[in-house]
Amino acid sequence: MIYNNILLAKQSNKVDFNKKINIGIHQVRYFGSSSSPSYASPLWLHRDDENLVFIHLVNLSSNCIGGNNLISYEPNKIEEMVYLKHPLDTLLVTKDHLHAVTPIGSNDNKKAYRDILLITFDNELDITNRI
């Protein structure tokens, strides 16, 4: 999976493969109900620190509502809404636009889950300056 992403990243010209590259692997389980929704941080439209972010859907419970990825080029307009439905469906985002994902809840009395694998690429090796 990572090597498939490296192939895409190389051709995207969004990261410099002549330099060292950070590849972050981030597993996230959103686990929520309608009375206790699960949500991303930041909650609304933003860019990430990393140049390339692969958002892979790993699993999704059948009672899950929400979890729509949003793409925008300006803060007051949504360009596209993307719904990752099947395991390994992926959205690749960059700093060229803003993005967000809506919170998840459930449509029954059980908790719902949305499992996401984020694989990020950037050339910034010293991230202590983010603090």
Next chain:
Amino acid sequence: MIELIKQIKEKGYCKINSNFYKFTDKELYNLQDSYLKLPKDTFHGERYRAYTKYIYKNGDLMVDNNGFYAQSKQYNYDLGGFHENLNQLKVKYLKVNYLII
């Protein structure tokens, strides 16, 4: 692949169909199963998370054991500016889950 690159360059994002990634049923099951073992996030949002970082240079992928996770305040107005002590994924674990293939 060519169409995906075209979309990235023209739109800055692209949707990738699941069949771009060749996982067997067992590999996918193992990856999905690993989410049951994630620790609960100490921050808000009802999430469970783990993180690890690799360094890629000249075709080599090396785990960065000193890597920690942080987002800048510039990009994350909510949790930016913090050093997050997320549980690190183990190299063996990642191989078992077929990410490093």
